[in-house]
Amino acid sequence: MTAPTVRGGREDVPGGPVRELLTPRETALGGSTVVRRLLPNLGRRMVGAWCFVDHYGPDDIADEPGMQVPPHPHMGLQTVSWLHEGSVLHRDSLGSLQTVRPRELGLMTSGRAISHSEESPRDHAPLLLGAQLWVALPDAHRHTAPAFEHHTDLPTVAAAGLHATVILGSLDGATSPGTTYSPLVGADLTLREGTRQRLPLQPDFEYAALAMTGLTEVDGVRLEAGSMLYLGSGRRELPLHALADGSVLLLGGEPFEEKLVMWWNFVGRSSEEIAEARADWMDGSRFGEVHGYDGARLAAPVLPPVPLKPRGRVR
Template sequence: MIKDAYGTVAPAQATLLSGRSSDLGAGLMVNRLLPQRALRMVGPWCFLDLIGPVTFAPGQGLDVAPHPHIGLQTVTWLVSGALLHKDSLGYEQRIAPGELNLMTAGAGIAHSEESAPGCHDALFGVQFWVALPQSAECCEPSFEHLDDLPRFDRNGVKGCVIMGSLEHLISPARSHSPLVAAEFSSAAGGELPLVLDPVFDYGLCVLSGRLTLHGEACSSQPLQPGEFCFLGGNRRTLGLSLSAGARCILLGGQPFAKPVKIWWNFVAHREETIRAALDDWNNERRFLPVKAYRGPALKAPPWPDNGRLK
């Protein structure tokens, strides 16, 4: 623990982390930034995929068949392109850039994701998972689509609070623990001073352009597209310098007492909860079908022999 001259806890050095490539099929590669060995969670955020940018060949596109989730919220946010969400609650929702698809799995939900018909723009965006606190991990599943989110424009930087709260702005999206997700972008370059919550851990993901951090325990080396910087906690302020064309995502939240357990598409605080969900999916219990999807659901991978979740 590092303390400053006044005895207060000072932030740790910001840490740059690399992701790993993962193939989702149909030529779609993602850069998986969370979880990884060096960092399992940022506050309640336990999963982060940077999607694309990718342009599909004619007649092809993203097609992720129905699959189950428990214990989390999926957050889909696009920069370009469009996706079509279908779920076991009966929702069928197209999402375009600047809109939020928020699915709360709770006790159990199934959904599919496909390229939206008629859209030929490159697919580029992010998908996050929010781990639900133990008090809410078995809540009723739900789905929200929001296109009227709090936004600002200052010092050449445009911002949008996707979830949670940042300074005086509060997203209407449903959340179950203290957190924030926000996007910042700049067409010609700009400076953005931020007031942060010292109780939160924070991380920054660069989508395009270059981003330079200003503040205590921050490197002056610009962050590049696809890079993720873990800022840790105990920060009250942070300055961002965005180059022309830069875009980034800020994630933050109050850390859980212990990291959650993740296996396949399931998140839970106890391994037994995940094993029960796997058994229900394999035996067609609990999870209703995604009736709007044409085709079979995904099969779960086998549980690893003698596997125990960390």
């Protein structure tokens, strides 16, 4: 049974820098893919508007089907697909059909309602490595029309031993073409072994760093691939030291002011809204249909028979 949670609000955002190492939880995603779930976490539920972070791979899928996630619904959020190895075929109820490849941005805005599937193409690369992230939509925009964007030409920032690709938002003057609805940033930092750099940050943002590959010290904390460090706010720069060739995802944004109810694939504001969304998905209304996926769509889990209780940003 999937338990609903309430997250958001600013009262639990540290007023200055911190170093909280988040422990991942392994869960099966679809097909042969097992992910390391870092948000929501027992100790930290959001970083800015980022409310969900999965890291997966590197997986050897040469003789496996790879990622196979059947059609499922979303509302109240954006999904961000980010790959280092392999490719993912995206289909959605708008009729989108797009293969997302390494360092390309696949950005889906669910708005009021959308459904989609994700799968490794039939002829796929032998390795799969990437991250799946969600961005919560603020109340003023969460009922917007659904949309899908695919951006292959993303801006970069470079320094000695460091190459940064701006996925969403802005970093050091470079701005992604991806649509955002709140002040945030997502950037992929590639670091050469031995590199020491200090990355400029915005003090009114809170940040976290997810190690994608390699071994990196972030503000003096050693991060292995698949681990994430919550950094708090009040920072103007971030010290980085690459102990081996590798890459780090930097995620940040203004602390999300609203409290959210997040259950299964839905982000809402009340248990009644979540229950309505579940019923609409199960009876085939509102979320549309994904055409072309070879298999049945996902059924929603059963809602728990307990009232929702606010828990804020941290437990």
